[in-house]
Amino acid sequence: MSENYVVCHNCDGEGDVAPTELSARQKKRLAHTGKAPQRQPCVTCAGRGVVPGNSSPGGPPQVAIVGGGLAGCAAALALKQRGVACAIYEGDSSQNERPQGYALTLQQGSRALRSLGVVVRGTTPTGHASFDSTGRTLGAYAPTQTGQGRSQMRSANVVCPRRRVRDAVAAGLDVTYGRRCVSVADCVITFEDGTTEGPFDVIIGADGVRSRVARNKPTYLGYVVALGIAPAEAVPTHLRRATWQCLDGVANRMYSMPFDGCTDASTDAADDIRETSDGDRVMWQFSWREADEGAARLLAKAGGVTIRETVQERCRDWASYVPHLVSETAPEDIVAYALVDIDQVRCVVDDRTVLIGDAAHAMSPFKGQGANQALVDGVELARRLYRVQSLRPVSSPPPRGALSVEEALLDFERECIMRVTPKLNMSRANAQLTHSISALAVMAANAKKAEAQAAKDAQKAKEQEKKDAAAWAVGSNQRGASKAQAAADKQAEKMRRDAEKKALEAEEDAAASKVMKPKKKKKDKDDVSALLMAGLDGGKKMKKVPVTKSAEKEKLSALRLAQEEAMRKKGVVLQNDDLLRANKNRQMEEEGSATGLDNALNMLGMEEKEKSKNLKVLFN
Incomplete structure (x- = not known):
């Protein structure tokens, strides 16, 4: 089942496109690593590479x-x-010349079919099991524990006949047979x-x-594979829609899976299908070691009766349902081939x-x-x-x-x-x-791992169902959905602006750090005049209080006298310009242009370090 498709011109048939917008940080990271930006699915074709339409190549x-x-x-x-x-x-002389073929499990092939606009329906196995030749269970697990997650996984692995896939892809093609x-x-x-x-x-x-x-x-690998298609009734009820294997750990292995009849899964998750069941059949695959390539090829040409007898002889003493499955298969539905790669x-x-x-x-x-x-x-x-x-x-x-x-x-x-x-x-x-002696132990271990993984998948499926239900509840109210979408868009835009702002600030800071170090903000300090007065007043610092102009003049006069007295004791004579610099120093201190001690030295016009030691008492 499919419709006509043509190439998507938005992505040029690739299914993905390069991102149109990158933040400054993303651009910087990509430039540093030398990597190309990660491509995004094309919104026009939803990642398919094709869109509905008609195409008829000419010439x-x-x-x-x-x-x-x-x-x-x-x-x-x-x-x-x-x-x-x-x-x-x-x-081949016609589309139906070969036998019915085999069943296959579509995995990555489902994505390829989606890129072709082709939908194929089949079934999803209800479980997976491994047994030894006596029928003892090595391990068993189901895709989900409750079955409720099956709808979420139905497009992941689809089991169906190979011919069904081939016919769906070939529909509309002109094949010359x-x-x-x-x-x-x-x-x-x-x-x-x-x-x-x-x-x-x-x-x-x-x-x-x-x-x-x-x-x-x-290269011949040393194995023979026999394939058969049998009615589902030939296997126990609980295994009819499951994939299972039975092996002796020596040289032989039986594998079975659903073939056709049941359609409850699709390669396209959007495909609205109804479960159907009409004449279920299973496919079995019996393989064994055969060192002689010539003998393997002779058996492949021998026909269904001989192949069936050979398989029955090899599994005669196995769990009863294995030889029963082989005996219930018609000879015309059995083929064999030598395994090569x-x-x-x-x-x-x-x-x-x-x-x-x-x-x-x-x-x-x-x-x-x-x-x-x-x-x-x-x-x-x-x-x-x-x-x-x-x-x-x-x-x-x-x-x-x-x-x-x-x-x-x-x-x-x-x-x-x-x-x-x-x-x-x-x-x-x-x-x-x-086909080795290690098979039994490895299969048992793998089954346990798969069972644990299936439990995790089931939990994820439940969580996803809750999210889907919540999304549906919001979507069922159009007004609520619009408000939720608007809020999400607003939040996304705010996050984008904040990210760009932080990135820009970081770039500016990085650029500035290469030119000069930023100035550190100095702590407020007492000005030189207060320190000088404190030194002459027994070490007590004078508190700053609002003063009038007359009080300011008196303070300056007192400061001049204090400076003269202090320097006279030290044998230093102050000139008028030096006293003016002392008053100017208070403004410089407030601007943070120098430390208090440097201002004092500049004020006094003293350059000799030895003499400057005498001033330290004024700051202690």
Whole structure:
């Protein structure tokens, strides 16, 4: 289920934009670290990179996609939405040639689907459990303890058939079936029937693990995987909508998950769905160690009956519901394959050819990331190719951060290596762990950790529900909502102004500290005249009282006499100018231009330090 979308011109299809406003402090911090400002989701497209609309690229195809699976269709749809003409060539004779496929859990793939405007419905597992081969529980937990948080998490992990996802992405695309590629050279594709297509500006290899475009050789991991689809009634009631695994800690493992029938979850949290249940089925995956690659490939070609018998023999003595599940599966719904992966992520073949999906990074299913990363590949590659001016429609504005074709492919490869390599390594490590003697202990420990995390998630879900209820209560009253929003805006504006003011003051203080130190405010001191008079009056300081003009004259006269008497005793003769400076000194003291002792020295005209010692008695 989806509607038509076109590229968002506000963010140029990226889904995020650079921040428009930065505070002075933020600018200073970024300049110091040399980092680019963190990009923000585009408000026009809500972070999708696309908006509702119709797009029909014109002209001959510039991009060829070899392979019509998840990765190829995701890339084709993303390019179509950006107005880039492309052709899709699929080797299968029809859309339904292959078996029903397998179930997958959409994680990062849900975000990629959202960026394509595609909505896929499925189910969310009601719980997760691990057992040993006797049926003893190693650990069990549910996504939430009460079930009330499920609505909050329903868009996080959605379980559904792979074909449902592929069909939703391919809807509206023109896929050419029955064109099996055998080689690519000089941007020209050669097909099995001897015909060719091209040259193209770019060729995208999305033709799987044994890609003819990649010309790579996958690594056999030493395991065989058998897949089956059975009625949900073949497993105990409490496990029908749960994911569970059973392992012997030696070489064998059974894993089961919901397949189809129930739809109570969606990849889009805004999707208003109703829970339905029609003919529930489960998918099981039985894997075991097999050192002989030749034997593994022979079994994969043997057919459903032989594969089922082989699996039944391996789990014959396990908990009864495991062999019962296998026996209740029709042979035509059972397939097997030898497990392989690729040692190192590799995307760029040459300056015009690139790989995505399993062709670039095939991995084991024990991390559940193959399909998710394939969907992300398609979106990320399309976003970079849209920055190539020659691939953009004539009516489109110039790209933001233009790239050449070669630069676009290399940039995509760098991003893909960083994103996929940890998942590739983890999937290989999980394959070894789940078929080893350490599996039982590790699975039990992991189950306990997951149970604790589930309890935390449940608590967060409850808190979020309370917040949502409070927000709804405010929003239900339009007047109250308006007042709350206005108050929030006012508070945010005040905080912004205060932050800018503090930042400006800090910058001014920093600039001033580099030029001169600020003057310290001096404490109020007694003026020199009061100190002199105090020295002649037995050390008692005279209190300042308001005086008249006549009293001021008398005070000055007394001060002159006191100065003459004090200096006469010390053998110093004061001149008239010196006495005038004494009176001027009081004004200087009030302005804080010098200390009391310095004023006294200046007043007396004494420069010799030895003589100045005689004045210290006047200040004690």
